[in-house]
Amino acid sequence: MRIMAIDYGDARTGVAISDPTGLLTGFTTVIHTRNPETAVQKLTELVHAHQVEQLVLGLPRNMDGTEGPRAALCRAFAHRLEAASGLKPVLWDERRTTVEAHNILHASGKPMKRHKQTVDAVAASLILEGYLRFRSPF
Secondary structure (H helix, E strand, O other): EEEEEEEEOOOOOEEEOOOOOOOOOEEEEEOOOHHHHHHHHHHHHHHHOEEEEEEEEEEEEOOOOOOOHHHHHHHHHHHHHHHHHOOOOEEEEEEOHHHHHHHHHHHOOHHHHHHHHHHHHHHHHHHHHHHHHHHOOO
16 A cells, blocks of 8 residues: 655645555655645645555644644645545644754755755655554554
């Protein structure tokens, strides 16, 4: 079962798709758009192209677990995505994924100014990895 994890943002949306077994992260990309409808359209195209069967959408929570305005935008985006793709996204706590993604990129030697290009895909990969670990019976 292919699973797609999404790190939805204002200007960039990170995407990570598992391998066919649903055990490992396979494909990653970043969608560059400020228009939520365009993001939904491109995500739906990826769902069909990669035969995705489940969506996981990062839900931004505050460090104390409460939800702020970004979480409300994310929930609204989840409804749009479900209507377009026919798949109901699982909302997954994404606290600290972007911070971790920057740390990973920094540790790999990427210059700070180049982080913008890939940080959202790395964050989506971290969301996917967390979800896959949660699902794993091992």
